[in-house]
Structures are given as structure tokens and as C-alpha cells.
Amino acid sequence: MKKILFFCATLFCLSIADAKVSMPRLFQSGMVMQRGKTIPVWGKADVGETVTIRFNKKVYTTTADADGRWRIDLPKMKAGGPYQMSVNEQTIDNIMIGDVWLLSGQSNIDVTIERVYPQYTQEIDNYENSQIRLFRVQNETSTHGVKEDIRPTNINWKPANKQNAWLFSAAGYFLGKRMFEKSKVAQGIIVNSWGGTPIEAWISEDSLKTCYPMLIKKLQMYQNDAYIRAQMQANGAANQQWEAILNQTDPGYADAKCDDSQWPVVNQNDWIWRGTGSVWLRQHITIDKAHAGKPARLLLGTLFDRDVTYLNGKQIGQTGYQYPPRRYDIPEGLLQEGDNVIAIRFINKYGAAHFIPEKPYMFCFGDDRFSQNPMPQDVIPLSQQWLMHVGAEMPQCPGGDVSLQNQPTTLYNAVLYPLAPYAINGVVWYQGESNTGNPAYADYLKKLMDSWRDRWQEQLPFVIVQLANYDGRQQSGFPRPITPQVDPVNSGWAQLREAQRTAVKADARAELAVINDLGETVDIHPLRKKEVAERVALCFDKLLYNNKVKLSPEVVSTHVSDAAIQLTLDQPIQEGDLYTFEVCNNGSDKYQNVPAVGRGNVITLLYPTASQAPCLKIRYAWKDDPKQANVRSLNGLPMSSFELKIK
Structure with missing residues (x-):
């Protein structure tokens, strides 16, 4: 009988030892937690298990519910650290309390320090800061609903230095650096992006299903796992065969001694x-x-x-x-x-x-x-x-990639949903290149911000990075040389910038980082990411710390006279002749360039028949690559492109 009791007691002790409390993968040594906000800590455990957190000389306790879920909200704290946290038998070291930023979007977030290094060699070579911590969410998709956690990775919270930042987002690195210089508190930079992805991949299914049922049907097409496996295998086999035939039939001309004397x-x-x-x-x-x-x-x-x-x-x-x-x-x-x-x-x-x-x-x-x-x-x-x-x-390679990352909701499900409710200070959304020409983008952007705020149960501040200037004709083999766009054109990039502008204007917790002067005519991935980060930081300065900060100039009122149209701005601008303004009469889609001049906070468009038109439409910088656009604030920030009607 004593042996039986001893055996049962041993089993009980083993079951207690095997009971493991788990937390999302964001909770790792080196992490940064948000100052000045309640800090949720959550995870899974056995049903009814007691979970105890010891942090900053205090003890917090809860019990896992009937689904094995638990959550403890730590109180608001001031910046500081490093701290240690224990959660039952687990220990997390080197925790800082500071500011946490989430950066998301497509490839211009992905652009790495390695890519932009020649622009900033001395700065990158000579800078390291253990209080700036970098975390990269690993790419993953889900067509079958939301995931509980992100994909495992060996890349955890890393301090900012050249080695750790080399393949990390340049925009994220420079944002962390700038915000630390401003606040002197620890900075946590979470990068969660995927090149080439459209905005609808990042929006919740609930946000899309009412207004965009066709997108949900599109998602349902990719919920057949057998089809996905077969398609991916077929594509892989087709690519392998294409490459094999190419390599077999290409004679190769790499040899330095190759006779190229007759080549054209x-x-x-x-x-x-x-x-x-x-x-x-x-x-x-x-x-x-x-x-x-x-x-x-x-x-x-x-x-x-x-x-x-x-x-x-x-x-x-x-x-x-x-x-x-x-x-x-x-x-x-x-x-x-x-x-x-x-x-x-x-x-x-x-x-x-x-x-x-x-x-x-x-x-x-x-x-x-x-x-x-x-x-x-x-x-x-x-x-x-x-x-x-x-x-x-060669013939065209058959097949087509399923590209699950481009399907509706798949990234919200797999890499956005699991991050909440990790306490963050603000969100940077830097995307749009894959949605140019989509008239619904402004609504999509509103739904994205609303669905993310709903997930966090908080009115998160958003900074939307507007599309940079870029001439897409360069990538299509357009005959050289390509002449700059001077006459009025219907620009898909300008239309998307306008969607970004109007969505932000309608949202009291969002600001627009205008970068239509930081792009490159020939490169969809401009390299001046430090300057992008500075403009994002200015937006957060205004949203979070000082609403008197002046950002890019905006039109606040209009006036039409017999000889001109006057646009009054929210601030003075650099004075002189201004370019890329266009006007057309109501009922017409034919725009014409008009001369303009800036004085103080007023732009005057010289349009002699303005008062005779019952309604006018005005556009500014309405081009993919508005090189000549030159309306700037006194501190050098460019004005966004826009389209407006005057009655």
C-alpha cells in the first residue's frame, strides 16, 4: 500500500513538473515593453493552473480558464530597466520599459540596412545602442482563420548594431534611432512586412465580408489544401524543368577566351x-x-x-x-x-x-x-x-504561383492577429505599390486601421507613409529615353496617394508622412530610408507628444476671383513660382497646366476664367513621378498631391 501511495505521489509530482505555461514568442529575453500603458502578458497553460508573474518586486497571480488561456495586465510603468520577469518556472531577462513601434506593409519596409548602407556608411559603421531592440516577425500565411502565435524563429529581440541590423528593415532601424535620440528611452521595433503584398491581405475577414464578398469568395478558393499542394508542386516541377532545359541549351559565354569579335x-x-x-x-x-x-x-x-x-x-x-x-x-x-x-x-x-x-x-x-x-x-x-x-x-514557363500572401486576410490571420494585445505605442503602415489603380483603397485603409484597433481594443495611432515618386515605365522595358511627364495625365500612383491622404484626413488618430520628394524615378525601392524615418517620427511627435508640430502643408480654404484661384494653407511656404498645378471645369476631364505662385501661406493659381465656371477641379503633383512639384513648408517638407473641387 505504501508503494502504491508513493507511486501515485510520484506521478502527481511529475504531472506538476510537466505542466508548462507558455507565452507568445514576442515574450523573450531582450524584449521592450511599452511605458505608460497597461501591459498585457498572456498565454496558455493547463486548465485551472495557477500562473504567477514576478516582476519589478511585485507578484501577480491568475488561473488558466476552461480553454487553458490566461492573462495578467501589469500596471503602467515609467521607462527603465533592465528588469527580469519570472512566469512560473520560466525567466525572461534584460527587459526594458520604453516605446514599442509596429512597422508593417510591403517591400519598402523590407528594404534592409545592407541595401541602403552606401548612403549612410559612417553612421551605420559607428553606431550601436543596446537600448534599441529589433524584432522581425517571420513570414507566414493562413487561409483557415487566425493563428494563436507567430512562427518560431531563432531571431529574437536583438540590440541595434551593424551586424544585427544588416538584414533588418532600414526604416525601422532609423526610426528606432531617431526616437531614442528624441526621448532617451528604450525603443522596441517590431517589423512585420512582406514584399509585394496588397492591403487586403492584412485586413480581417470580418471587416471585408460585408462590403467585399467577392474577396471572401477569392479566399475560399484557397481553402482547399489539396489544391494548394498540387498547384505548388506543379509550379515547382514546371520551374525545375524550364531551368533544366534552359541550362542544357544555353552554350554559355562566360569564358574570358570566348570569341565575341563578331557580336553586335x-x-x-x-x-x-x-x-x-x-x-x-x-x-x-x-x-x-x-x-x-x-x-x-x-x-x-x-x-x-x-x-x-x-x-x-x-x-x-x-x-x-x-x-x-x-x-x-x-x-x-x-x-x-x-x-x-x-x-x-x-x-x-x-x-x-x-x-x-x-x-x-x-x-x-x-x-x-x-x-x-x-x-x-x-x-x-x-x-x-x-x-x-x-x-x-525558351517558351513561356507554364503554371502560376498561388501566392497565398497576396490573398485576402491571410496575413492578418497569420502574422497580425497573434501580436495583439502586445502593448505598442504606434503603427507605421508603408504600403500601396501593389494596389495602385484600386479605387477602393481609401476604404481598405480605413478598414485596416479599424480592424487593427479592434484587435488591440485601443485607438492606436497610425502613421501612413505615402507613396514616393517613381516612374513605373522604367521597369517595363519602355523605350529609352523616358521623358518626364509634363502634361496632365491620369496617374494611378497619384490616385493612390489621394486615397491615402483622404483616409488619413478622416481619421483623428492618423497622420500622413509625405515622401513624394524622396523617391527615385527608376527605383521602386528608394534608398533614403533615414529621411523617411525622420518624417514618420515627426508624425508621431504630433500625434503623441506635441500637436503643434507642423507637418506637410495642407489646403484649408479656397477663394475664386475674376482672375485667379487662391488656396490658403495651414502654414507659410517657401515663396516663388510653383509647378504641377492643373485645373479643369466641371463636366470635363480635360485638365490644363496653370501657372502658380506662393506668398506667405497663400498659393495663387492664375486662371482668368475661374469665376465663370460653376465648379472647378484642381490637382497638384498629379503624376507618378512629380519631379517638378515644389510646394514646401519653411522647414522643407513637401506638400502632398491632391485633387479637390471648388463650387
């Missing part, structure tokens, strides 16, 4: 190849004695779409898609005095293979070669002339 010459700024398959370009370049044998970096701008690049027959780099800058490091000893050969194998599945103009194409030497700004004597520019030969022409 093409100019990279006036060259496109609309075939499918592979095409080779070669260039001979003379290296002087001073640079022969030295380590170097080859800058090949940006190419469409894929490339494999060789130097003197040796592969020095490859890039699998169109957007990343080609920066290929050349080891010591590979460059020889005299003739050297660069060979680029373009691989093209769609569109037109081409170089992207206005990007750097050169060899860089010396210790400053990574900055793209070395001493003049350490730069050898490439020629714009290349020798061309088709490698292997």
Missing part, C-alpha cells in the same frame, strides 16, 4: 531584349597597373530580371530578381593588368531584359569602395557599350 554592339541605355530565356552581354575593360590584382567592387546598377555575372570566367555574383542593386565583390588577384572581361547572363521569364538607367556602373577600389563614393582615382567607369549574344530562347 548595343548601348545599355537604349537596349531591351523581349525574348524569354537567356541573353549574354560582354564588355572588355582595361585595368591599369595601379589597380590590377586589387580587391574591388563591381557596381552593375539594377538589372531586369535575373542575372549571373562573371569576371574573367569566374562567377562573382548573381541576383534572383529585378530590384536589388548589383554590388559584386571581386577578390584580390582576379583583376589583371590589361584586358578583363565582364560577362552578364540575363535570365528572363517575362517582360523585357534591360539595364536600369541612372544607376552606378563602375569598378570601385580602395577602402571606401563600399560607400559608392571612393576617391576619383579609385573609380573605373564601365562603358555603356556591350557585346550581345542570345544564349537560349
Whole structure:
């Protein structure tokens, strides 16, 4: 009998030891928790299990409910740390209390410190701060409802330094740095983004099903797991077969001794190849004695779409898609005095293979070669002339990617829902490129903000980063040179910027970061992410700390006279002649450019028939790439593009 009792007691002790309290993966050593707000801590445990949190010399206790869920709300705290938290048998170390920011959207959030490094080499090289902590949510989708937690990862909360930030969001890194400099408290940066994704993937099903039933039907098409598996397997097999045939039939022209003497010459700024398959370009370049044998970096701008690049027959780099800058490091000893050969194998599945103009194409030497700004004597520019030969022409690759990340609600379910109710200070939404041309975007954006606030049960402040200037014709193989848009056009990018502007204007807890001067005509991923972060920070300054902060100028009233239209702004602007204003009469879609001048806080449009029109429509900066738009506040912030009616 004693043995039986001893055995039962042992089993009881083992069951107690095996009972494990779990928390979401955000709760890890090095985490930052939000100051000045109630801090929810939650998780799972055995039904009825007692959960005890010890934190900052206090003890908090609760019991897991009938579903095994538990939650304890820690009281508001001031900034400080580091602290230790114990949750039953688990311990979380090095916790800071400060400000936590959630950054979400598509690829312009994804753009890494590695990508923008040449813009800010000294700053990145020389900066580290253990009070700025970085957390990257791993990509995942769900077509079958919400998930309880995000995907596991070995990348936890990391302090900000060059190594940890190298593949982290540049916008997030610079936002954390700027907000720390302003507040001197710890900063937690949570990045949760996925390149190329549309806004509807980030909105809850409940928010979409009433007004957009077709989107829900689209989601239901992808709720058949057998179909998804079969489609993905078929696509993978088709791609493998396509690549195998390509490689078997492409003779290859990487060898430095390849006879290219009869190849035709093409100019990279006036060259496109609309075939499918592979095409080779070669260039001979003379290296002087001073640079022969030295380590170097080859800058090949940006190419469409894929490339494999060789130097003197040796592969020095490859890039699998169109957007990343080609920066290929050349080891010591590979460059020889005299003739050297660069060979680029373009691989093209769609569109037109081409170089992207206005990007750097050169060899860089010396210790400053990574900055793209070395001493003049350490730069050898490439020629714009290349020798061309088709490698292997191929048929279109069959199949189509299911791209679950682009389907409605799939990202809300998998990577947004599980983050709440982790206490955060504000949200940055930097997205829109994948929704240009969608007339419903303003409503989508409202639904996104509402559904996220509903999930957090809090009126979260949002900063919406407006689309930057960019001319999409560059990526489509449009014949060179591309002339700037001067005459009025129907711009899909301007329409989406207007949707962003109007959605923010209707929301008292949102602000708009205008960046129509920070983009690049030829690059959908502009590199000036520090400046983007500064504008986002200014918006949070106004939303959270000081409502007197002046952001981009806005029109607050209008007046029509016999000879002109006057727009009164909310602040003074830089004075002088102003450009990209357009006017049309009601009932007409034909806009015309009109001259304008700025004085004080008034813009005057010289439109002599204004008073004769019963209704006028005015547009500003209504172009994909409004290079000439020049309305700026006294502190240099640009005015948003807009469209308005005057009765």
C-alpha cells in the first residue's frame, strides 16, 4: 500500500513538473515593453493552473480558464530597466520599459540596412545602442482563420548594431534611432512586412465580408489544401524543368577566351531584349597597373530580371530578381593588368531584359569602395557599350504561383492577429505599390486601421507613409529615353496617394508622412530610408507628444476671383513660382497646366476664367513621378498631391 501511495505521489509530482505555461514568442529575453500603458502578458497553460508573474518586486497571480488561456495586465510603468520577469518556472531577462513601434506593409519596409548602407556608411559603421531592440516577425500565411502565435524563429529581440541590423528593415532601424535620440528611452521595433503584398491581405475577414464578398469568395478558393499542394508542386516541377532545359541549351559565354569579335554592339541605355530565356552581354575593360590584382567592387546598377555575372570566367555574383542593386565583390588577384572581361547572363521569364538607367556602373577600389563614393582615382567607369549574344530562347514557363500572401486576410490571420494585445505605442503602415489603380483603397485603409484597433481594443495611432515618386515605365522595358511627364495625365500612383491622404484626413488618430520628394524615378525601392524615418517620427511627435508640430502643408480654404484661384494653407511656404498645378471645369476631364505662385501661406493659381465656371477641379503633383512639384513648408517638407473641387 505504501508503494502504491508513493507511486501515485510520484506521478502527481511529475504531472506538476510537466505542466508548462507558455507565452507568445514576442515574450523573450531582450524584449521592450511599452511605458505608460497597461501591459498585457498572456498565454496558455493547463486548465485551472495557477500562473504567477514576478516582476519589478511585485507578484501577480491568475488561473488558466476552461480553454487553458490566461492573462495578467501589469500596471503602467515609467521607462527603465533592465528588469527580469519570472512566469512560473520560466525567466525572461534584460527587459526594458520604453516605446514599442509596429512597422508593417510591403517591400519598402523590407528594404534592409545592407541595401541602403552606401548612403549612410559612417553612421551605420559607428553606431550601436543596446537600448534599441529589433524584432522581425517571420513570414507566414493562413487561409483557415487566425493563428494563436507567430512562427518560431531563432531571431529574437536583438540590440541595434551593424551586424544585427544588416538584414533588418532600414526604416525601422532609423526610426528606432531617431526616437531614442528624441526621448532617451528604450525603443522596441517590431517589423512585420512582406514584399509585394496588397492591403487586403492584412485586413480581417470580418471587416471585408460585408462590403467585399467577392474577396471572401477569392479566399475560399484557397481553402482547399489539396489544391494548394498540387498547384505548388506543379509550379515547382514546371520551374525545375524550364531551368533544366534552359541550362542544357544555353552554350554559355562566360569564358574570358570566348570569341565575341563578331557580336553586335548595343548601348545599355537604349537596349531591351523581349525574348524569354537567356541573353549574354560582354564588355572588355582595361585595368591599369595601379589597380590590377586589387580587391574591388563591381557596381552593375539594377538589372531586369535575373542575372549571373562573371569576371574573367569566374562567377562573382548573381541576383534572383529585378530590384536589388548589383554590388559584386571581386577578390584580390582576379583583376589583371590589361584586358578583363565582364560577362552578364540575363535570365528572363517575362517582360523585357534591360539595364536600369541612372544607376552606378563602375569598378570601385580602395577602402571606401563600399560607400559608392571612393576617391576619383579609385573609380573605373564601365562603358555603356556591350557585346550581345542570345544564349537560349525558351517558351513561356507554364503554371502560376498561388501566392497565398497576396490573398485576402491571410496575413492578418497569420502574422497580425497573434501580436495583439502586445502593448505598442504606434503603427507605421508603408504600403500601396501593389494596389495602385484600386479605387477602393481609401476604404481598405480605413478598414485596416479599424480592424487593427479592434484587435488591440485601443485607438492606436497610425502613421501612413505615402507613396514616393517613381516612374513605373522604367521597369517595363519602355523605350529609352523616358521623358518626364509634363502634361496632365491620369496617374494611378497619384490616385493612390489621394486615397491615402483622404483616409488619413478622416481619421483623428492618423497622420500622413509625405515622401513624394524622396523617391527615385527608376527605383521602386528608394534608398533614403533615414529621411523617411525622420518624417514618420515627426508624425508621431504630433500625434503623441506635441500637436503643434507642423507637418506637410495642407489646403484649408479656397477663394475664386475674376482672375485667379487662391488656396490658403495651414502654414507659410517657401515663396516663388510653383509647378504641377492643373485645373479643369466641371463636366470635363480635360485638365490644363496653370501657372502658380506662393506668398506667405497663400498659393495663387492664375486662371482668368475661374469665376465663370460653376465648379472647378484642381490637382497638384498629379503624376507618378512629380519631379517638378515644389510646394514646401519653411522647414522643407513637401506638400502632398491632391485633387479637390471648388463650387
